[in-house]
Amino acid sequence: MADEPLVLGIETSCDETGVGIVRGHTLLADAVASSVDEHARYGGVVPEVASRAHLEAMIPTVQRALKDAGVAASDLDGIAVTAGPGLAGALLVGVSAAKAYAYALGKPLYGVNHLASHICVDQLEHGALPEPTMALLVSGGHSSLLLAPDITSDVRPLGSTIDDAAGEAFDKVARVLGLGFPGGPAVDRHARDGDPKAIAFPRGLTGARDPLYDFSFSGLKTAVARWVEARRRDGQDVPVADVAASFQEAVVDVLTRKAIRACKDNGVDHLMIGGGVAANSRLRSLAQERCEDAGILLRVPRPKLCTDNGAMVAALGAEMVARGRAASTLDLPADSSLPVTEVSVPGHTHEHGHVSADGHGHAHDHDHVHELSKDNLYG
Amino acid sequence: MLLLAFDTATPAVTAALHDGERVLAESTVVDARRHGELLLPAVDRVLTTAGRALADVTGLVVGVGPGPYTGLRVGLVTAASFADVLGVPVHGVCTLDGLAWAAGEAGLDGPFTVATDARRKEVYWARYDGPRSRATEPAVDRPADIADAVRGLPAVGAGAALYPEVFTDRRADPDHLSAGSLAALAAHRLAAGEPFEPPLPLYLRRPDAQVPAGYKAVLPK
Ligand SMILES: [Zn+2]
Numbered sequence: 040m041a042d043e044p045l046v047l048g049i050e051t052s053c054d055e056t057g058v059g060i061v062r063g064h065t066l067l068a069d070a071v072a073s074s075v076d077e078h079a080r081y082g083g084v085v086p087e088v089a090s091r092a093h094l095e096a097m098i099p100t101v102q103r104a105l106k107d108a109g110v111a112a113s114d115l116d117g118i119a120v121t122a123g124p125g126l127a128g129a130l131l132v133g134v135s136a137a138k139a140y141a142y143a144l145g146k147p148l149y150g151v152n153h154l155a156s157h158i159c160v161d162q163l164e165h166g167a168l169p170e171p172t173m174a175l176l177v178s179g180g181h182s183s184l185l186l187a188p189d190i191t192s193d194v195r196p197l198g199s200t201i202d203d204a205a206g207e208a209f210d211k212v213a214r215v216l217g218l219g220f221p222g223g224p225a226v227d228r229h230a231r232d233g234d235p236k237a238i239a240f241p242r243g244l245t246g247a248r249d250p251l252y253d254f255s256f257s258g259l260k261t262a263v264a265r266w267v268e269a270r271r272r273d274g275q276d277v278p279v280a281d282v283a284a285s286f287q288e289a290v291v292d293v294l295t296r297k298a299i300r301a302c303k304d305n306g307v308d309h310l311m312i313g314g315g316v317a318a319n320s321r322l323r324s325l326a327q328e329r330c331e332d333a334g335i336l337l338r339v340p341r342p343k344l345c346t347d348n349g350a351m352v353a354a355l356g357a358e359m360v361a362r363g364r365a366a367s368t369l370d371l372p373a374d375s376s377l378p379v380t381e382v383s384v385p386g387h388t389h390e391h392g393h394v395s396a397d398g399h400g401h402a403h404d405h406d407h408v409h410e411l412s413k414d415n416l417y418g
Numbered sequence: 419m420l421l422l423a424f425d426t427a428t429p430a431v432t433a434a435l436h437d438g439e440r441v442l443a444e445s446t447v448v449d450a451r452r453h454g455e456l457l458l459p460a461v462d463r464v465l466t467t468a469g470r471a472l473a474d475v476t477g478l479v480v481g482v483g484p485g486p487y488t489g490l491r492v493g494l495v496t497a498a499s500f501a502d503v504l505g506v507p508v509h510g511v512c513t514l515d516g517l518a519w520a521a522g523e524a525g526l527d528g529p530f531t532v533a534t535d536a537r538r539k540e541v542y543w544a545r546y547d548g549p550r551s552r553a554t555e556p557a558v559d560r561p562a563d564i565a566d567a568v569r570g571l572p573a574v575g576a577g578a579a580l581y582p583e584v585f586t587d588r589r590a591d592p593d594h595l596s597a598g599s600l601a602a603l604a605a606h607r608l609a610a611g612e613p614f615e616p617p618l619p620l621y622l623r624r625p626d627a628q629v630p631a632g633y634k635a636v637l638p639k
Binding site for chain 2: 087088101132142369
């Protein structure tokens with residue numbers, strides 16, 4: 040429908056420079072420039088490398104998205120951007136670009152939450168989200184169970200990882216097995232030839248007294264490393280496929296078990312899975328199996344929409360516009376630790392930090408975490 | 419001519435509007451931690467004060483550093499985004515050159531040094547033959563290592579204030595970089611047909627990253 044909101048979304052919270060354009064629930068463009076290859080030799084994302092790559096890729100990626108969508112920037116109804124959480128310096132490139140485009144085009148700016156965007160992207164795949172939506176978000180940066188009565192204003196955390204994110208565990212196990220970075224796709228590939236029951240790796244936080252919806256993958260990661268090292272020390276070959284399959288099974292078993300439990304406990308009859316790890320083939324198949332058994336409808340977007348991208352930010356932005364949510368102001372901060380409960384960052388009045396009329400003055404320190412408060416500022 | 423100039427390469431978040439003859443409006447706020455929050459409001463403020471619209475701007479002037487990267491990128495990506503929408507050129511100006519221009523306006527002539535704070539006990543610096551004539555490439559160094567190169571020269575900038583044992587003849591004016599100076603310098607260069615820097619960051623340092631030193635065992639040896 041032509042009267043649905045046309046929104047451009049910018050995502051730079053980690054190593055992907057993503058610019059997406061959507062009209063309502065329809066995906067028009069999903070341009071992504073990734074710096075993943077530059078990080079591979081470090082075995083993880085290097086914040087300063089990511090930030091430099093975002094600056095280089097920003098304008099070309101916006102231009103490509105507009106071209107792919109076949110729309111003029113002047114036709115947009117708004118610009119949405121990931122305001123957090125994520126890498127401070129990386130977020131700041133996207134937030135600054137979004138502000139400049141919004142200001143120059145005279146369009147409203149929507150600073151939105153990265154995690155809520157991961158959920159909202161499914162509207163581009165499966166149409167309007169049910170309310171409430173139960174979502175399992177799993178990636179290199181997050182592992183959370185979220186209940187969203189309203190994706191534009193009310194997202195409630197039920198549980199999250201108490202140590203490593205699921206994707207981090209994949210990266211570390213891949214390193215132990217010598218499979219390279221990023222680890223997720225490599226482990227998935229090798230696991231296909233392995234026996235998921237070959238080795239009984241531990242299932243973290245699944246005891247009777249453990250928190251119902253929280254996750255822990257640190258112990259599992261260490262257990263895998265110990266098992267592999269013990270083998271190597273005894274001069275035995277490491278059955279890479281079996282280790283990969285058994286590790287992966289331990290991860291997806293816990294993820295799906297807890298997600299289904301959360302659905303049942305909250306009377307929700309469907310489950311949305313997003314984030315980079317949602318591309319994992321075993322997570323998809325086991326979730327499908329268990330959801331069917333439990334009478335739950337599973338919604339998982341296609342892999343390219345599960346990993347970080349601008350379309351998910353645009354999807355949430357479009358929903359914000361459609362529901363008449365408040366836009367952000369030009370002093371929108373990039374907040375590396377933006378809580379998941381803050382779906383968007385609407386404009387706020389300044390109760391501090393007064394700037395004198397002639398523009399000269401020293402603003403006060405803010406009281407919450409800011410983009411320059413983390414390390415790696417001065418490379 | 420209407421130039422919109424801004425710089426985020428030093429603790430000063432500064433924006434100015436210049437008509438080729440004079441500064442129409444300027445906003446300078448010193449807050450090293452909030453470049454991203456303060457720049458657009460500053461741009462909006464100078465446009466409002468001068469009674470102009472962004473669409474009237476005929477050229478953008480942006481400080482390309484050197485400067486701490488996180489803040490530096492705010493100005494550069496903002497300029498690039500504006501330029502993409504407005505279809506006007508972006509003129510890159512070395513941030514140290516802006517300080518040198520301001521030093522000249524404050525009465526300094528002849529050879530001098532400009533030094534800003536590069537953190538990590540280092541300075542970004544360059545030597546000048548005069549306010550409009552940079553003699554060396556911008557560099558990042560420990561003050562002690564450049565003591566011979568700057569000995570006896572007047573010096574401006576926060577880097578000079580931080581290391582008085584090396585910059586012995588520190589001049590207090592300019593206190594901070596102002597986009598008005600940057601714009602005035604750019605207007606002078608445009609009139610004289612002089613070239614600009616490409617609007618790309620002068621990082622001067624490699625990204626801070628170590629390749630992990632192989633796989634670390636968890637079992638005791
Ligand atoms: Zn993500």
